[in-house]
Amino acid sequence: MSLEPPLDDIAPAIGSASRGVIAAMMAGVAARGFEGMTPAFASLIPLLDATGARPTTLAARAGITKQAISQLVRELEKRGYVEQAADSSDTRAKIVRLTPRGVALRAACFAVRQEMQAAAGAALGPARMARFRKDLAELMAAIAALRAPAGGARAARAAVSRPAGRR
Amino acid sequence: MSLEPPLDDIAPAIGSASRGVIAAMMAGVAARGFEGMTPAFASLIPLLDATGARPTTLAARAGITKQAISQLVRELEKRGYVEQAADSSDTRAKIVRLTPRGVALRAACFAVRQEMQAAAGAALGPARMARFRKDLAELMAAIAALRAPAGGARAARAAVSRPAGRR
DNA sequence: GCCTGTGGTCAAGGTCATTGACTAGATTGG
């Protein structure tokens, strides 16, 4: 065996990058005057629009269970960012819709994202940015493929990106 | 307001990458026969060595509070991966040391990391890998710098990478 | 009209980490 520890390891690097992005997101949103936000809110809000969406749809988009969405929505409703309405075409269903305040929050989220994107673009330039995105995608595909030695690569990808979808 | 959503956004991409890496890590460790592992263990174990380290040191390395380390260590001890000993040079201090079983687990963690690294290297080649790491680092520096409009860039970096150091 | 599938909820639990308050031993400076 080698002397190893390959200390320039991608796994921790990506983890720490993820934490950094989340921290920046939270800071940016707070700086725009939205207090008491949490990372989960910041990633759920951009999935919504003023038209409204069903919780189940949101769950699928976010890659979490509908119970989890339910809880988050309840919290967001409590804070006045979303409201729930009945779906006229399906008595069982609800529609989660952004309130005006929610729309403002969503705008703030997008603004922060764009700010990050802009900072990234300024640091790397468009060409390297594009390259980076491509590399990242291929990297993740390669790592996801580890779980699927042969055959069901499709299934493995789905399993990774959706923690506990259906049984 | 543009039509925007810049859907090829780095923030979600990095988040999803991070989740993918964690999933792969867990799967790999499980495949090597270590059941009941959790992501936190998988990221703590590689920070240990057979020589032993103090909880406070570990906390600093992991970027979390010493209380959090304390809990994790307790769990790991319960599962037989680490043991605690008194530090002869300081009565207050403890030394956290891997048991033989813990050493095996650590080896498995490194093996999985190397597997991922190898898969990544195979997919991208060494040149693109190196480039990717560099881009990632610059990207994160740029995003971290957003938090520090002027002056204390150093402090902001530290704040991001260490959630709750000292008060 | 029943039967199955889907939308959503309640309840409980688990993981990871935090803040706050505290004890006990180490250190430093008069």
Added chain:
DNA sequence: CCAATCTAGTCAATGACCTTGACCACAGGC
């Protein structure tokens, strides 16, 4: 030598986030 202080680690409580499991109510096909 001793008081003031710093440092190592703990306990207790809390919070964010998400899961599994068990349900109920409605939709829709046959």
